[in-house]
Amino acid sequence: FRRETAIWAHLAHENIVTLYGTTEGFGPITALVLRWFPHGSLFRLITEQGIALSIESKLKLLHGIASGLYYRLYSLHSCLTSTDKIAVSSLFSHCPW
Numbered sequence: 253f254r255r256e257t258a259i260w261a262h263l264a265h266e267n268i269v270t271l272y273g274t275t276e277g278f279g280p281i282t283a284l285v286l287r288w289f290p291h292g293s294l295f296r297l298i299t300e301q302g303i304a305l306s307i308e309s310k311l312k313l314l315h316g317i318a319s320g321l322y323y324r325l326y327s328l329h330s331c332l333t334s335t336d337k338i339a340v341s342s343l344f345s346h347c348p349w
Contacts, residue, residue, distance in 0.1 A: 257284070263327055267320030
């Protein structure tokens, strides 16, 4: 958990939520301190407006998610073992970006 949050805190990408750190005292487990989104989460957007979203909007969302995921996995690449690198590389071997 600590290693993962340390990596996450240093990621800088428009499609990855900023992690400011962690805190304790809000319950039995450590809480993550994330950037605040006043209009809610992606889950909320899809739940409330998913059917009404245009194909273009849905594709933009999908592209943003894929872009953030690709950046995240690429950033982790240097921290992974050789076996993990093969698995991550195979995930994106067919992606055009």
